Amino acid sequence: MSVDREKLNALLKWYRKEVGDDLVAAIIVDREGLTMGAISGEGDKSVEEEIVGGLSALVEPVLERITKEFSSGSFGTGTFDTDEYRLIFCEAGEHAVFVTVLDALAMVDPIFPLAYLTAEKISRIFDGRPVSPVIPSIKTNETEVKIERELNKLKKIKTETGNYAFKLILGGDGAVGKTSMVHRFVEDKFESNYKGTIGVSIMKKQCNFEGLNTNVRFVIWDLAGQT
Structure with missing residues (x-):
């Protein structure tokens, strides 16, 4: 399938701008797990390639698990937490999955609408339909975000026996x-x-x-x- 990767990359750059510092990486993969587009929260190209390469290996087994659980191949959205990251998976039409990798302490609720919208735009790009890479800003309550981050810190504390x-x-x-x-x-x-x-x-x-x-x-x- 021929996909306009330039449009995908422009969209991912705008997504990085809107998500901000909590973004570790954003990855677009097709149903076979092939990476079609990726960007990291870092601006440095060499750092970006290293981060995305490592995270692609992390995402692959989770995608396999999703496709097994949803035999129809359609799963909508999902979230998974690891010790280091919070992952948001959004179905992007029939051909792709959009994966957002966040810092372990990130608050996911304000990012969900951005991920949904970006996944819809990715679907349009895969279908060859016209689409703008612009993602509108969504205002968040800074106090709520700070409280959520502190609560997530407490959840990550591991008490030794x-x-x-x-x-x-x-x-x-x-x-x-x-x-x-x-x-x-x-x-x-x-x-x-x-x-x-x-x-x-x-x-x-x-x-x-x-x-x-x-x-x-x-x-x-x-x-x-x-x-």
């Missing part, structure tokens, strides 16, 4: 609920009668995370309120 001990020290104004909060955490109950802490109160809490085969012991120092 074992026993851990932490000391927590609570300090602050009196009668604000420090002791009530500690009792709620340690004993799962709430004391309705307020009694101010004198000096310091020390309580302990053992937490067992069976799925991680990890035990954590908290020693909580509840300091008397400061006036």
